[in-house]
């Protein structure tokens with residue numbers, strides 16, 4: 001909460017601090033705009049398996065396979081991308097997940 005108030009004050013700049021509801025609404029709007037942009041970009045790189053773009057794609061039935069958009073491109077839709085992984089590390093992670 002302290003950080004939120006601090007950020008709202010700094011982001012308000014010369015116009016003065018944002019009211020918290022206004023600030024949160026702006027953050028939501030900005031992220032929605034960013035998400036729409038990412039979805040638009042990903043529409044140019046549809047799933048190599050089914051040909052459909054993310055976020056739907058193949059629905060994840062080919063997730064883990066190299067040419068499936070759910071394997072790598074889907075990371076671009078995450079709010080914070082997971083740390084960079086090598087191909088081998090990603091394969092190991094996906095294999096571990098599939099064991100569960």
Ligand SMILES: [Zn+2]
Nearest residue numbers: 047058062068
């Ligand atoms: Zn797919």
